[in-house]
Amino acid sequence: MVRFEDVSNGSFERVSFRIGPGMLCKIIARSEPDKNALLETMLSLGRLDGGRVLLMGRDIYALGTKELLPVFGRMGVVLKEGRVISNLRVWENITLPACYHNGAGPSELEAKVEGFYLAMGFQKGRIGSYLGKSPELLPARERRLMGVIRAMLAEPDLIIYDSPFEDMDAETAGRLDEVITRFHRAGKGRATVFAGSHEEALGPARADMVLKQQGKGFAS
Amino acid sequence: MRGLESDNAGDGNAILKAAGFRNLEAGVLDFFRQSAGALELFFISAEKFRDLRRRPVKTVCYRQIYFTGVEALSKIAAIALLIGLVIITQVSRFAGMDAALTGKVLVSVVKELGPLFVAVIVIARSCGAVASELGSMRVNREIDSLLVMGIDPAGYLILPRIVGITLSVLILAFYFQAFSIIGGLVASSLLDGIPFYQYLSGIYAELGFGDVGISLLKGLIFGLVISTVSCYHGFRVRGSATEIPKATTAAVMQSLLLVIAADAVVTLVL
Numbered sequence: 372m373v374r375f376e377d378v379s380n381g382s383f384e385r386v387s388f389r390i391g392p393g394m395l396c397k398i399i400a401r402s403e404p405d406k407n408a409l410l411e412t413m414l415s416l417g418r419l420d421g422g423r424v425l426l427m428g429r430d431i432y433a434l435g436t437k438e439l440l441p442v443f444g445r446m447g448v449v450l451k452e453g454r455v456i457s458n459l460r461v462w463e464n465i466t467l468p469a470c471y472h473n474g475a476g477p478s479e480l481e482a483k484v485e486g487f488y489l490a491m492g493f494q495k496g497r498i499g500s501y502l503g504k505s506p507e508l509l510p511a512r513e514r515r516l517m518g519v520i521r522a523m524l525a526e527p528d529l530i531i532y533d534s535p536f537e538d539m540d541a542e543t544a545g546r547l548d549e550v551i552t553r554f555h556r557a558g559k560g561r562a563t564v565f566a567g568s569h570e571e572a573l574g575p576a577r578a579d580m581v582l583k584q585q586g587k588g589f590a591s
Numbered sequence: 592m593r594g595l596e597s598d599n600a601g602d603g604n605a606i607l608k609a610a611g612f613r614n615l616e617a618g619v620l621d622f623f624r625q626s627a628g629a630l631e632l633f634f635i636s637a638e639k640f641r642d643l644r645r646r647p648v649k650t651v652c653y654r655q656i657y658f659t660g661v662e663a664l665s666k667i668a669a670i671a672l673l674i675g676l677v678i679i680t681q682v683s684r685f686a687g688m689d690a691a692l693t694g695k696v697l698v699s700v701v702k703e704l705g706p707l708f709v710a711v712i713v714i715a716r717s718c719g720a721v722a723s724e725l726g727s728m729r730v731n732r733e734i735d736s737l738l739v740m741g742i743d744p745a746g747y748l749i750l751p752r753i754v755g756i757t758l759s760v761l762i763l764a765f766y767f768q769a770f771s772i773i774g775g776l777v778a779s780s781l782l783d784g785i786p787f788y789q790y791l792s793g794i795y796a797e798l799g800f801g802d803v804g805i806s807l808l809k810g811l812i813f814g815l816v817i818s819t820v821s822c823y824h825g826f827r828v829r830g831s832a833t834e835i836p837k838a839t840t841a842a843v844m845q846s847l848l849l850v851i852a853a854d855a856v857v858t859l860v861l
Contacts, residue, residue: 414739416735416739436738439738440741440742441741442741443738443739443740443741444740446739446741448739448740450736454731454732454733454736455733456728456736456737457727457731458724458728463647467647467740467742468740468741468742470645470647471646471647471648471741471742472741474645474646521740525740
């Protein structure tokens with residue numbers, strides 16, 4: 372699913388690892404900038420000084436935008452700051468990839484979205500008005516939750532979480548961990564990657580592989 | 592000393608002239624480079640035409656039509672009514688109460704100016720809005736987010752805006768013409784006492800399908816120019832938020848120049 376082959380970037384050198392189908396992996400970087408550099412390299416948004424990055428078996432730095440989009444269409448990415456599309460409401464943000472890629476209609480997605488927010492401890496009566504809000508009014512951790520359900524609705528083969536439990540109280544973190552673990556198990560061969568700059572940001576889920584940054588490299 | 596001063600002044604003038612010429616040269620080159628870039632963006636987006644079948648893309652398109660077309664309707668109607676009224680009043684002042692002549696003048700003015708007026712109003716309302724919206728999406732890295740979601744920004748952001756603005760300009764041009772004729776009708780009946788049927792028969796005699804076709808063609812071209820140029824300038828914003836107002840100004844000015852140039856070309860050719 373994710374393969375780094377001798378990848379070098381300003382922050383790390385000759386990094387190699389492989390995250391296969393069905394695996395749950397945690398990657399702990401030394402600092403926020405190093406973690407960001409790793410994620411940007413993994414998503415072909417950052418610089419690559421050497422080596423190859425393969426997602427779903429495709430060398431993403433060798434692909435043009437046209438070929439890259441179907442690869443990203445099979446993935447879900449949840450960024451720490453919960454990056455949103457500012458001119459869309461919460462509901463439209465959440466359903467965008469699922470509607471775009473799978474042609475899913477609102478009725479199909481409504482129950483799943485409501486189920487997610489109920490599992491996260493939201494009151495049933497509050498969810499409707501919450502979904503009509505502008506996402507820019509929400510705190511970062513709530514935007515991150517939006518990112519989680521947005522990624523899940525598209526039923527991806529690979530899901531990457533950037534510090535999903537950062538700044539979260541223990542109860543919400545526990546609920547989110549349960550939802551993420553259940554989602555990981557539900558997808559056949561679905562790979563899950565957690566990336567963060569410290570262990571607390573990655574939650575309690577038991578990982579099949581933990582990669583820790585040591586100097587300019589990563590070791591399991 | 593005096594000679595040296597005048598020599599220096601001469602050098603200064605030469606330097607200023609050279610600098611002015613270089614600025615002009617750079618400005619013209621930039622204009623053509625940006626126009627070529629906008630054309631390229633148009634073709635890239637046109638390739639994604641099938642994306643219009645996707646629900647989220649359709650939603651963006653409907654919103655653009657609502658913002659550019661529906662919300663501008665009342666303003667366009669008011670301006671068109673007043674323009675019709677002004678034209679008839681002016682014509683009747685120098686030509687007297689000749690229904691055939693007033694109809695002829697009104698039709699030709701409306702045919703020529705209708706799409707152009709609409710284009711200017713749309714540039715004022717929508718061009719800057721689109722450029723700044725896309726520019727801020729670029730600065731906030733929302734376009735990167737779309738890519739990471741596997742969503743093509745050209746198909747999701749640019750194409751529906753081009754389609755929405757172009758359709759809006761086409762429909763607004765038609766509305767403008769209809770309302771300016773109504774304005775003229777009201778003015779000629781109330782101020783000059785020309786009977787409705789006489790005025791309408793004057794217009795009917797002058798207005799052919801060819802005239803309507805030409806003004807719709809202009810509307811189509813202007814719509815494509817305005818939408819593509821505003822998307823292009825919004826999309827090429829890089830770096831900080833201070834780039835957004837620059838992009839907005841550039842989008843407005845370039846749209847205005849290209850629309851007037853296109854109007855001149857269509858008028859000369861057809």
